[in-house]
Amino acid sequence: MRKPRPALKNAQQEVRIFRLRSLLALLVVVGLLGLLTGRLAYLQVVKHEVYITRSENNRVRVEPLPPTRGLIYDRNGELLAENRPTYNLMMVRERVDDVEATLGLLVDLLELPEGDVEAFRQRSRQRQRPFQPALLMSDLNEQQIARLAVNRHRLPGVEIEAQLLRYYPDAEIVAHALGFVGRINAEEMETLDVGNYAGTHFIGKTGVERFYEDQLHGQAGFRKVETNARGRVLRELGRSDPVPGQDITLTLDKQLQTLGHELLEGRRGSIVAIQPGTGEILAMVSSPGFDSNRFVTGIDQASYRALQENIDLPLFNRAIRGQYPPGSTIKPFMALAGLVEGEITPNKTIYDPGYFQLPNDSRRYRNWLRWGHGRVDMERSIAVSNNTYYYTLAHALGIDRISERMHDFGFGERVTYDIFGESTALMPNRDWKRARFNQSWYPGETLSVGIGQGYWMVTPLQLATATSVLANRGKWVMPRIAQRIGDDPMPADLPGTKEDIELATPEWWDRIYSGMEKVISGTEGTARRTGVDLQYRMGGKSGTAQVFSLGQDQKYNAAELAERLRDHALFMAFAPIEDPQIAVSVIVENAGGGSTHAAHLARAMTDAWLLEPEENERDVEALLEAEE
Structure with a gap:
């Protein structure tokens, strides 16, 4: 007598397996949906202020407004130290794709003497935040401004900034008494109030200019501007005006x-x-x-x-x-x-x-x-x-x-x-x-x-x-x-x-x-x-x-x-x-x-x-x- 053949499929077992797998899949889907929902809630609710600020910063930029340095007069009102308009070359490292290549191009365009090239490069490496503009060169002449303007498309992150520059009408006569201002160096950056000196590139080095630096410098301001994806300013959203430095009248005649x-x-x-x-x-x-x-x-x-x-x-x-x-x-x-x-x-x-x-x-x-x-x-x-x-x-x-x-x-x-x-x-x-x-x-x-x-x-x-x-x-x-x-x-x-x-x-x-x-x-x-x-x-x-x-x-x-x-x-x-x-x-x-x-x-x-x-x-x- 023949034994009966075993069944090829167990329908009830397969149903149980299917149901188990479906349940596991559902749990995974629900878990993933829960994680996604939680993450969305975290980002949209808990971190709302953080990411709205980051988003806004991609569109809105805060630019420092340096104060105008105070003037210096003699006892009779004769001007001894004034500010005259000039054009400075600035670079924001964060917006430059290749800093070394950009510096090389600038050296060629500006026709810098060989002895000044290293100092020029050193200023680009000055310790400061990468999104803040670094002063590369002051008092550009007309020919240099024209060359930079023509090649602007090749120089992302490089700008020409109009600023007032210190000038001494009787420099040799009062040089030792008044002293002079100069570029802020790395050591000075360590001790300065970064917020108050944002956008300021010069500081008193000797004489009256140094002793009365706090009074002459003033207080920095800022402005909020809206920019496009290329960083170009579209409009100004608000500002806090800088407080100019105080004028000083000396006892000198x-x-x-x-x-x-x-x-x-x-x-x-x-x-x-x-x-x-x-x-x-x-x-x-x-x-x-x-x-x-x-x-x-x-x-x-x-x-x-x-x-x-x-x-x-x-x-x-x-x-x-x-x-x-x-x-x-x-x-x-x-x-x-x-x-x-x-x-x-x-x-x-x-x-x-x-x-x-x-x-x-x-x-x-x-x-x-x-x-x-x-x-x-x-x-x-x-x-x-x-x-x-x-x-x-x-x-x-x-x-x-x-x-x-x-x-x-x-x-x-x-x-x-x-x-x-x-x-x-x-x-x-x-x-x-x-x-x-x-x-x-x-x-x-x-x-x-x-x-x-x-x-x-x-x-x-x-x-x-x-x-x-x-x-x-x-x-x-x-x-x-x-x-x-x-x-x-x-x-x-x-x-x-x-x-x-x-x-x-x-x-x-x-x-x-x-x-x-x-x-x-x-x-x-x-x-x-x-x-x-x-x-x-x-x-x-x-x-x-x-x-x-x-x-x-x-x-x-x-x-x-x-x-x-x-x-x-x-x-x-x-x-x-x-x-x-x-x-x-x-x-x-x-x-x-x-x-x-x-x-x-x-x-x-x-x-x-x-x-x-x-x-x-x-x-x-x-x-x-x-x-x-």
Whole structure:
């Protein structure tokens, strides 16, 4: 009997499998639909604000609006720093397909010199956000603008932007006092407020431009613009206007500054003039100067190297950083120190045989007049600039008391409120030498300091400030170079002002002034030629600072020395004595005696400030010829 064949299909099993597979498929479809719905809900509801903003940003662009930099005027409203329209080459890296290829094309189109190509490329790599425009080149000329316009289709992401650029009408005359602006570098980008400097490519580098950067810069604004797919602006949707920088009115007098520049033309040196009653700096000249406009757009390497390697150091601000032995200009201050410390009286005399000797020392510290001045009191010691008197006084005071009293006048310290980069120079004492050289202080070094030589160094600004305090009878008014910020005047009392110098006997000021007046108007005065036809009372003191030391019996002969080894000429003065309106310091490097080569420059500055134009018709060239 045959066994029955098994069924080929099990209908019930197949139905169960089909139903299971259908259920699984349905679950997958439902799951995927759920995920899709959840994702859509997440994007449309939860992330609505994020993606609507991104979408809007593809259509709407926020562009920074840089503020207009504040202008700088002199005390009489003469414009010293302005803004002129110019065209800059900008690049947005995010919109450039091939940066290197684009830079190569730009170099060819602009016909850049070989020495400027690397700097050009470096600016394109400056650290900043890729969607912000980078400044590649400033102050494009007409030919460069035309070439770029013709090739615009080949330069996506590259634009020409009209902007105001800093310009100094009298650049060489005020370069050191005003300073200059320049391109923002990578280090500065690290510390700047990116939002406030968005769209700004220049920042103050030195001088007034740097010290008052916050006030001059202003506040950046922005505008919202609608763009198409190519980035072209279709319309403006809104804006927040920038706040322009504040204008600054300086205490400088342009005419007096120009005169100082002319007086030092062809020489190395500095002239600083201060109004004693207010502390306003009337002139601050450093010679030689330089054209600060060349630094605004970026000076080429060859020109910058030439300035750096120039033996006359035109980039060096001698007025605030030059350090010189003060020479005999400090003798009035030394006399005051002797009076305060009780080591001398105005009528006390010494006998000068032409030299001074320390106890138990055979070396002779000589007076400039080798046979001596005989009997000398305080006033005559100033008038004839007697060294022996001040050797004697310095030995009695000692270096520490000298240093303390000279600090009262600001020597060895920063003395101004708003001068960027000012040097403290050097007022030595025992502790300084021990720290600097690990050596003891010697008595002979005190004698050198007593006549303004040795380690003692001053800046022209310090010397003018000390002269101003002296003219004020010890009242300290801190020098400043800004007169008004916008419409707000500078406060009369500035923070950090030193305490006034008070004398036990106020008449001592008059005795010091009398000695200084005799320097110019007395029959024995070292600068008596300067006092010819003087129309007001003027007190001053000449100084001659050695560049190198002479031997015991060696005589100074300028004709035998190289020009840069000759003495520096110094002079300090104030006038009129009864109501001082100006205090001046003059330093002419390697010129020789201060009474011969610096005093008449101080006289020219005081004449220009105190006399009416018709009374002051002295020709600068004739004045300088008379010196020779």
